[in-house]
Amino acid sequence: MAEKKENLQGLTVKKAVDFSEWYNQAVLKAGLADYAPIRGFMVIMPSGYALWEQVQRGLDREFARLGVKNAYFPLLIPESFFKKEAEHAKGFAPELAWIEREADGERVAIRPTSETIIYSFFAKWIRSWRDLPFRMNQWCNVLRWEVKQTKLFLRTREFLWQEGHCAYATEKECVDEALVVLEEYEKFCQDVLAIPVVAGVKTEAERFAGAKDTFTVEALMPDGRALQMGTSHNLGQNFAKTFGVKFLDEKGVEQLVWQNSWGVSTRLIGALVMVHGDDKGLVIPPRIAPHKAVIVPIIFEDSKKDVLTAAGKLAEGLAEFSVFVDDRDQYSSGWKFNEWELNGIPLRIEIGPRDVKSGSCVIVRRDTGEKKTVKLSDARKTVENALEEIQTNLFSTAKSFLDKNTVEANSWNELGKAIEERKLVLAAFCGSAECGKKIKEKTTASSRCIPFNQKPAKSKCVVCGKPAEKKGFFAKSY
Amino acid sequence: MAEKKENLQGLTVKKAVDFSEWYNQAVLKAGLADYAPIRGFMVIMPSGYALWEQVQRGLDREFARLGVKNAYFPLLIPESFFKKEAEHAKGFAPELAWIEREADGERVAIRPTSETIIYSFFAKWIRSWRDLPFRMNQWCNVLRWEVKQTKLFLRTREFLWQEGHCAYATEKECVDEALVVLEEYEKFCQDVLAIPVVAGVKTEAERFAGAKDTFTVEALMPDGRALQMGTSHNLGQNFAKTFGVKFLDEKGVEQLVWQNSWGVSTRLIGALVMVHGDDKGLVIPPRIAPHKAVIVPIIFEDSKKDVLTAAGKLAEGLAEFSVFVDDRDQYSSGWKFNEWELNGIPLRIEIGPRDVKSGSCVIVRRDTGEKKTVKLSDARKTVENALEEIQTNLFSTAKSFLDKNTVEANSWNELGKAIEERKLVLAAFCGSAECGKKIKEKTTASSRCIPFNQKPAKSKCVVCGKPAEKKGFFAKSY
Numbered sequence: 015m016a017e018k019k020e021n022l023q024g025l026t027v028k029k030a031v032d033f034s035e036w037y038n039q040a041v042l043k044a045g046l047a048d049y050a051p052i053r054g055f056m057v058i059m060p061s062g063y064a065l066w067e068q069v070q071r072g073l074d075r076e077f078a079r080l081g082v083k084n085a086y087f088p089l090l091i092p093e094s095f096f097k098k099e100a101e102h103a104k105g106f107a108p109e110l111a112w113i114e115r116e117a118d119g120e121r122v123a124i125r126p127t128s129e130t131i132i133y134s135f136f137a138k139w140i141r142s143w144r145d146l147p148f149r150m151n152q153w154c155n156v157l158r159w160e161v162k163q164t165k166l167f168l169r170t171r172e173f174l175w176q177e178g179h180c181a182y183a184t185e186k187e188c189v190d191e192a193l194v195v196l197e198e199y200e201k202f203c204q205d206v207l208a209i210p211v212v213a214g215v216k217t218e219a220e221r222f223a224g225a226k227d228t229f230t231v232e233a234l235m236p237d238g239r240a241l242q243m244g245t246s247h248n249l250g251q252n253f254a255k256t257f258g259v260k261f262l263d264e265k266g267v268e269q270l271v272w273q274n275s276w277g278v279s280t281r282l283i284g285a286l287v288m289v290h291g292d293d294k295g296l297v298i299p300p301r302i303a304p305h306k307a308v309i310v311p312i313i314f315e316d317s318k319k320d321v322l323t324a325a326g327k328l329a330e331g332l333a334e335f336s337v338f339v340d341d342r343d344q345y346s347s348g349w350k351f352n353e354w355e356l357n358g359i360p361l362r363i364e365i366g367p368r369d370v371k372s373g374s375c376v377i378v379r380r381d382t383g384e385k386k387t388v389k390l391s392d393a394r395k396t397v398e399n400a401l402e403e404i405q406t407n408l409f410s411t412a413k414s415f416l417d418k419n420t421v422e423a424n425s426w427n428e429l430g431k432a433i434e435e436r437k438l439v440l441a442a443f444c445g446s447a448e449c450g451k452k453i454k455e456k457t458t459a460s461s462r463c464i465p466f467n468q469k470p471a472k473s474k475c476v477v478c479g480k481p482a483e484k485k486g487f488f489a490k491s492y
Numbered sequence: 493m494a495e496k497k498e499n500l501q502g503l504t505v506k507k508a509v510d511f512s513e514w515y516n517q518a519v520l521k522a523g524l525a526d527y528a529p530i531r532g533f534m535v536i537m538p539s540g541y542a543l544w545e546q547v548q549r550g551l552d553r554e555f556a557r558l559g560v561k562n563a564y565f566p567l568l569i570p571e572s573f574f575k576k577e578a579e580h581a582k583g584f585a586p587e588l589a590w591i592e593r594e595a596d597g598e599r600v601a602i603r604p605t606s607e608t609i610i611y612s613f614f615a616k617w618i619r620s621w622r623d624l625p626f627r628m629n630q631w632c633n634v635l636r637w638e639v640k641q642t643k644l645f646l647r648t649r650e651f652l653w654q655e656g657h658c659a660y661a662t663e664k665e666c667v668d669e670a671l672v673v674l675e676e677y678e679k680f681c682q683d684v685l686a687i688p689v690v691a692g693v694k695t696e697a698e699r700f701a702g703a704k705d706t707f708t709v710e711a712l713m714p715d716g717r718a719l720q721m722g723t724s725h726n727l728g729q730n731f732a733k734t735f736g737v738k739f740l741d742e743k744g745v746e747q748l749v750w751q752n753s754w755g756v757s758t759r760l761i762g763a764l765v766m767v768h769g770d771d772k773g774l775v776i777p778p779r780i781a782p783h784k785a786v787i788v789p790i791i792f793e794d795s796k797k798d799v800l801t802a803a804g805k806l807a808e809g810l811a812e813f814s815v816f817v818d819d820r821d822q823y824s825s826g827w828k829f830n831e832w833e834l835n836g837i838p839l840r841i842e843i844g845p846r847d848v849k850s851g852s853c854v855i856v857r858r859d860t861g862e863k864k865t866v867k868l869s870d871a872r873k874t875v876e877n878a879l880e881e882i883q884t885n886l887f888s889t890a891k892s893f894l895d896k897n898t899v900e901a902n903s904w905n906e907l908g909k910a911i912e913e914r915k916l917v918l919a920a921f922c923g924s925a926e927c928g929k930k931i932k933e934k935t936t937a938s939s940r941c942i943p944f945n946q947k948p949a950k951s952k953c954v955v956c957g958k959p960a961e962k963k964g965f966f967a968k969s970y
Contacts, residue, residue, distance in 0.1 A: 048613065048616075050565075050566045050609075051570055051573070051609070051612060052568055052570060052595040052596060052598075052600060053595065054595070055568065056566070057563065057564070057565050057566065057613060058563055060561035060562060060563050060628065062563075063561075063562050063563050063564055064561075064562070067562065083538035083541075083542075084538060084541050084545065085537055085538050085540075085541050086536040086541055086544075086652060087528075087535050088528045088533040088534070088535065088650060089533075089602075089633055089635065090530055090533065090635075090650070095529070111591045111592070112591070112592040112593075113590070113591060113592070113602075114589070114590040114591070114592055115589055115590075115637060117530040117531065118530060118531050120530075122530060124567075124591075131528075131529070134529060135526065135535060138526075144822050150538065154633070155567055155632070157567065157568075159593060172566055172567050172568070174564060
């Protein structure tokens, strides 16, 4: 606490040397988040929250296009609701936080997810085939009292997320849209966050509690651990049965609905930091960056006014990129360069007295450090192109890493070796809970997903040797 | 549950006859909200949540202009934090919901408001005068375990709100900005929600727990009860002292910061319904309406295609007003008219086969029911003007009501009589807790605020007869 702010600037470890400590420093020093006084909780600071708002805006647009409407359901869920769906109750019981007060004579817990309470309303609101598909989403906080160590954004007891909940007349529509949402998540991860993912279906043991099928998109972090980026669940009619979510079909016959639910959380921000950050700090992909560029005027007393005027004009011309001028007097230009590198803003634009005279500015890319002197009249076009190039470069760098670190294993030994080397491993897998458990015990890796669109092959499970038509991805994970 | 949806349409009570039941029906039948399974909680349904999103967007724009940044702080607050500020702890103790689990050996409660946890971070983050003013806001859920009866949007144990928290180097800046925010609330209520308000300062007894001064904007509901629309608190240095929020001034001397906090909640939506709604349902002021107009095509089998094409074209031309076509086959036009009146959409545009032939459409105002046949080429201009007129009309109608129902009382008897008549009463008031209590006991009315900008007068308190320089507003309240 007694340290000066200046001393706090810059990361003191290298990403390649101590990834875990590098990550913590990158998040804390860029002011994305801070640890809360209670273990397992975090504060999302303005720079981190601005990224979350960008995620919200981006996904809300797509959800609206799919006909999904936002709503808000209560924080507290009665005990009897959890108990209705046995698998669901069992899955979440260890992580619930109960309230000391009873509500109407019943225990209540803070939501770990909202299937139960939302579907009790679906039962009331949905009446006929005319009401279907019925699509809702909420952006909210949820709480799961995990005992594992906190990792900012990646593992906290409370986190922010969105949970979509939809009901359909047929299983086909239900599964199709669960997959459409998964594709939206995939597109968002790849096109906006510049994080390549693999998509597939979870094995039974890794499924969401109460789901018939869980679809997932998974990314590989630089330390060789997989991170679940988003999931979409086909709930079948499990919840419809227990909550009585029924509709009258066109013939007037009462039917159970088919349901899916899906979500992404603030852990996307953690993934962003891990995948793109470097030894200088964050690197924010342009499409998710709240500000695409900062203008740092190079100030000398005698030319200050002209430089600030030119910087202001330049910012106006670049308004479409949410560009701003860092005209703080109390910090040197060098200090500002370091700060904006730490914060990961995609482009830095320098303008000093000589630039003003020559009608130019210097544009510096955050990802490559490349500097370019350009005419002020070309600045807009250069910025636009550079942002596109950064976005592309970040994705292709991450994609190369993923490709290089994805390997196939044809035997139990190869699997063990590849996991030890921190790879994302594809291996023939029978999908049984037992074989999954054996892999976990031996390697600490877990089954991430059975990727989509595999040609059925006559392979043998690398664990039990029994016939396995499909291959699965395995990795250590967050 | 067995009723057909058709039978649920329309309100069965008149606003003037049973205001309370009218309000509940208006909220429920327009699908703004529903009661949760636990008493005291509510579900905010899509139409209600869309209004809240509009409030968020509108205020976020103004907050950003003031330099306020959004963040997110933990849901759970340790017991020791509450205890640090004695007044604050006392104020909220009865309404806290504690968790059965301890966190790091300490009891934790769901936030009723976040001063304590946020200021523990201010103490860490704020170091020097350079960091000031320090301005943050969070949009979140809070929980206050009230025992009074639930009133949708107006009184629920959990509600959504924003809470702004700022720190300054001087008391003057702190108070000035607390008042600037109050003005933003006032403008938002009046210019966007079309709800006239009175602004002033709370008496000591009505102040926020731990504040030095609480500023408020209050509106008068049609049943003659006042509703607190938003508050802004000058916290002085109370919390700075207990949480050690200090900064080094320009001379290097350690000083305590001055703080304010301020908030509005989802109750604004309740106010909106109460003030503008009528016997047909909601009337949403255009500036807050997510959709400003709905196009209802009048469908006959032989002209269906032409009418739908014309409706689609018209909607395109009116895209800036978020206009959409209600082309649902399963409902009659009459049913749709009723539904959109119930839902309060500002304008309904009808277009049928004869309109298509004559190149016109019919524009119907929700507030007055006035119908106008206009050329399709004039539709945009007519819609634009009509929306402005509706906004103005709603405000001026509400303002007339407020003016008509605001009276001065010059004696204890006049005060009692005016309160009985459900007025907003202005009376000379010494401001003491004792006199406030006497008024409450006699009339059930409370002191709402001491309005700003009064000329000091030599009056006598209508309760105790002691000298009173200022007048205060009294009313029954929500």
